[in-house]
Amino acid sequence: MASLVEPADLDLVEIPAPFHRARLSAKQIFAICAGTALEVYDYLTYAYFAVFIGQAFFPSDNPTNTLLASLGAFAAGFITRPLGAFVIGRMGDKMGRKPAMLFSFMMLGVSTFALAVTPSHAVIGTAAPVLAVFFRMLQGFALGGEMGPTTTYLVEAAPIQKRGQYVAFQYVAMGVAGFSAGLIGVILANVYDDAGLRDYGWRIAMLVGVSIIPLGLILRRTLVETLPEQPHDQAPVQKPDRSHLRTALVGLIMMSAGATVAYVLGYFATYSIHTLGMPANVAFGATTLNGLCGIVGSFAGGILADRFGRRPIMIIPWVIMLVSIYPMFWMIATYKSVAALYATQAVVGISGSIGAVTILVFVTEALPARIRSSMLSLVFALATAVFAGMAQFNVAWLTDYTHNAMAPAWYVLAWVLLGLIAMMFTHETAPARVGEGEVRTQ
Numbered sequence: 001m002a003s004l005v006e007p008a009d010l011d012l013v014e015i016p017a018p019f020h021r022a023r024l025s026a027k028q029i030f031a032i033c034a035g036t037a038l039e040v041y042d043y044l045t046y047a048y049f050a051v052f053i054g055q056a057f058f059p060s061d062n063p064t065n066t067l068l069a070s071l072g073a074f075a076a077g078f079i080t081r082p083l084g085a086f087v088i089g090r091m092g093d094k095m096g097r098k099p100a101m102l103f104s105f106m107m108l109g110v111s112t113f114a115l116a117v118t119p120s121h122a123v124i125g126t127a128a129p130v131l132a133v134f135f136r137m138l139q140g141f142a143l144g145g146e147m148g149p150t151t152t153y154l155v156e157a158a159p160i161q162k163r164g165q166y167v168a169f170q171y172v173a174m175g176v177a178g179f180s181a182g183l184i185g186v187i188l189a190n191v192y193d194d195a196g197l198r199d200y201g202w203r204i205a206m207l208v209g210v211s212i213i214p215l216g217l218i219l220r221r222t223l224v225e226t227l228p229e230q231p232h233d234q235a236p237v238q239k240p241d242r243s244h245l246r247t248a249l250v251g252l253i254m255m256s257a258g259a260t261v262a263y264v265l266g267y268f269a270t271y272s273i274h275t276l277g278m279p280a281n282v283a284f285g286a287t288t289l290n291g292l293c294g295i296v297g298s299f300a301g302g303i304l305a306d307r308f309g310r311r312p313i314m315i316i317p318w319v320i321m322l323v324s325i326y327p328m329f330w331m332i333a334t335y336k337s338v339a340a341l342y343a344t345q346a347v348v349g350i351s352g353s354i355g356a357v358t359i360l361v362f363v364t365e366a367l368p369a370r371i372r373s374s375m376l377s378l379v380f381a382l383a384t385a386v387f388a389g390m391a392q393f394n395v396a397w398l399t400d401y402t403h404n405a406m407a408p409a410w411y412v413l414a415w416v417l418l419g420l421i422a423m424m425f426t427h428e429t430a431p432a433r434v435g436e437g438e439v440r441t442q
Helices: 017-021 026-048 051-057 064-079 082-093 097-119 129-142 147-157 159-193 194-210 213-220 242-266 268-275 281-309 309-337 339-366 367-404 406-424 436-441
Strands: none
Touching: 026 051, 026 097, 026 129, 026 147, 026 159, 026 194, 026 213, 051 064, 051 129, 051 194, 064 082, 064 129, 082 097, 082 129, 082 147, 082 367, 097 129, 097 147, 097 194, 097 213, 129 147, 129 367, 147 159, 147 339, 147 367, 147 406, 159 194, 159 268, 159 281, 159 339, 242 268, 242 281, 242 367, 242 406, 268 281, 268 339, 281 309, 281 339, 309 339, 309 406, 339 367, 367 406
């Protein structure tokens, strides 16, 4: 099948050699990945405390209306992600990766802190929900511009033979953040009663996440810029051509598929309890396993992508998911077995994480440096906010509409198949496998 991503698209010689010889310290890698980690931490913290956040900002005689209003405020953060991706991602291409990373991380810290200390409806009335929605949208704006510059920086600053491993730290950070959010939530739930969780608990959880912002900003300031300097007599080209738009489209489909799989796995706890009637401790155990599988799969994906190339390590895990998802979901739905539930979580979680890391490396490498930050930001924001962001709602609606516990399997299978089709139109981007000539020019 013909590739939509041609070798000419592979911008393997734009980054000067000194950046590949530089070594990032563990602290600097932590600072780069902290924004992605805080995104996941914030997402899960809000989801965990959504009922109590709703009581604080959207009190109502109807608990369902309160919860829906709270979830609506949460969803507002996704609306502004594409805008943040465009503004901050473009900043990364025009002003540099480092200024964009500093700006998005600072804005993320300010908005999250402001939301955590916003007085409740009982104190300031209708101003409370207005401020809550505003700060959620500001968070979304900052998060929309976080992934593009940071992943671009990791690819450009990493040793050329370890790009996959460096990018994998983004997803490892997500797994660690998810585990931390669950642990802090459990601790606070055991310390406070419902009133305490409404008044203090969720605020404390958010402030714990914000506490990494000052250190992250200090460490990000120590980074060396990787944006290639343009010759003084040449104006930088800012608009992508058709080949780059094709690359972005293929990347959008693959990233949307990967994010959808991840979001449906995150729905497993609700699915297990609400649809299958399994005990809550079993369901939350599956969620914990999902986080651990994400960490393992991300590490493995980065190493394998560097060793064997991007294309096979994108395709093989997705083929495994394609042939295993239906029988595994069938066993879960038929026997309501804990073993089947955990096995499905492990197989899909590890396979999906391996593929997700490799997809991210591929898309970043396939875009030229002059538009890499902005295009990657937009692709990732659209994939998560527009397509994958509706995954859990769609799965819940389909299950209820069809009265079929297998509905999540069909939904995931459709996205896996779509992702595999997109992968057939890709070209290898791993420098060591594109050609020895390009590698020697690095």
